Amino acid sequence: MTTKLTQLLQIKYPIIQAPMFLVSNVAMVTEAMKSGIAGCIPALNYRTLDELRDAIRALKENKVEGGSFGFNLIVNKSNVKYKGQLEVICEEGCDFIITSLGNPQDTINQAHAVGIKVFCDVTDLHFAKKVENLGADAAIAVNNEAGGHRGNLSPQELIKQLTQHISIPVISAGGVGCKADIDKMLGYGAEGVSVGSPFIASIEAGVTDDYKQACVDYxxxxxxxxxxxxxxxxxxxxxxxxxxxxxxxxxxxxxxxxxxxxxxxxxxxxxxxxxxxxxxxxxxxxxxxxxxAGPSIEHTKEILPVRDIVALLT
Structure with a gap:
C-alpha cells in the first residue's frame, strides 16, 4: 500500500501508532516497526532527558526496514521541558516529530537541520495553512472522533477541507479501529492515519491490565x-x-x-x-x-500483541 505517508517514512502501511501519554513505550513502538508501521511516543512520557535519550537509542537499535519511529512534543510555553527534549531528539536522531499545542516553528527549523521530518497536529484549516507555511512535512488532522484532546470537525469534513486547500499530506487522527475505517479515511483523501486507542489494549502497553480490559469491556x-x-x-x-x-x-x-x-x-x-x-x-x-480513550475502542475485543492489532488494521 503506497501513499505519501509510506513514502515519507519508508513504511509498509500508512499507519502511525499514535503517541499516547503514559501508554506509549519502546516495546510498543518496536513491535509497530516490526509490523511495518510507524510508532510515536510522547517525550513527556520520560521524566528526565537521560531517560528520553536512552529510549531513542533503544529504538535506533531496534529499528527494522519498513518501520519508522518518532516522538511527540508539546511545543507551547507550559511545557518547560520542551527545549531540552527537542535538543536531545535532534542530537540523537529519529525519523519524525509530531508537534502539538503551540507554534512549531523552532521544532521545524531544528529538526529539518538534522533531517528529521515534522508533522503538526491541527484541528482546522486555519492552523493547517499556518503549519504548511512554516514548513511542516504533513498535517495531522485531529477530528471529533479522536481520543484525548479532540477536534470539532468530522473526519470527512476535516480531511476534505484540508486536502482541498493545502498541498502537504494530510494524516487523519481519530475514528480508526479497524481496516474499514482506514479505507474510509484514505477514501476521503487522507494519505495515512494515526491510530491510538486500539493500541491501549496491547500486551506491550505500559498500563494496568484493568485499563486494558476497560478498553475491551466498554x-x-x-x-x-x-x-x-x-x-x-x-x-x-x-x-x-x-x-x-x-x-x-x-x-x-x-x-x-x-x-x-x-x-x-x-x-x-x-x-x-x-x-x-x-x-x-x-x-x-x-x-x-x-x-x-477514544470511541474507536468499539472494535477492541481482546487484549492482543501489537503485531496482531496491526494485522487487524491492515
Whole structure:
C-alpha cells in the first residue's frame, strides 16, 4: 500500500501508532516497526532527558526496514521541558516529530537541520495553512472522533477541507479501529492515519491490565468528555468514578477561568492535578479510574500483541 505517508517514512502501511501519554513505550513502538508501521511516543512520557535519550537509542537499535519511529512534543510555553527534549531528539536522531499545542516553528527549523521530518497536529484549516507555511512535512488532522484532546470537525469534513486547500499530506487522527475505517479515511483523501486507542489494549502497553480490559469491556457509547483532567475537554471512559466526580470544571475553576490573569495558572494547576490522577489510574490499582480513550475502542475485543492489532488494521 503506497501513499505519501509510506513514502515519507519508508513504511509498509500508512499507519502511525499514535503517541499516547503514559501508554506509549519502546516495546510498543518496536513491535509497530516490526509490523511495518510507524510508532510515536510522547517525550513527556520520560521524566528526565537521560531517560528520553536512552529510549531513542533503544529504538535506533531496534529499528527494522519498513518501520519508522518518532516522538511527540508539546511545543507551547507550559511545557518547560520542551527545549531540552527537542535538543536531545535532534542530537540523537529519529525519523519524525509530531508537534502539538503551540507554534512549531523552532521544532521545524531544528529538526529539518538534522533531517528529521515534522508533522503538526491541527484541528482546522486555519492552523493547517499556518503549519504548511512554516514548513511542516504533513498535517495531522485531529477530528471529533479522536481520543484525548479532540477536534470539532468530522473526519470527512476535516480531511476534505484540508486536502482541498493545502498541498502537504494530510494524516487523519481519530475514528480508526479497524481496516474499514482506514479505507474510509484514505477514501476521503487522507494519505495515512494515526491510530491510538486500539493500541491501549496491547500486551506491550505500559498500563494496568484493568485499563486494558476497560478498553475491551466498554464501547464507543461509554466515551465522555471531561474538563477535570487538563482544564481542556478530554475524552475518557465513563467509569463509575468518572460518573461520581462529574465531568465539568468546579464552580471555583469556572469563576477563576474568567479572570484573564489567573486563567493560565488555573489551567496549569488543573493540568498537574489531572495528570497525576490519570497516571495513578493508568499505572496503579486504584478505584480512581480516569482512563483516557477514544470511541474507536468499539472494535477492541481482546487484549492482543501489537503485531496482531496491526494485522487487524491492515
Amino acid at each position: 464501547n464507543a457509547n461509554d466515551i465522555v468528555m471531561t474538563e477535570r483532567i487538563s482544564g481542556t475537554p478530554c475524552t475518557v471512559i465513563n467509569t463509575p468514578y468518572v460518573q461520581k466526580i462529574g465531568t465539568k470544571a468546579t464552580w471555583l475553576e469556572r469563576m477563576l477561568n474568567k479572570n484573564k490573569k489567573l486563567k493560565k495558572w488555573v489551567k496549569m494547576i488543573r493540568f498537574s492535578i489531572g495528570m497525576k490522577a490519570t497516571e495513578n489510574a493508568a499505572k496503579k490499582a486504584t478505584y480512581k479510574t480516569v482512563w483516557v
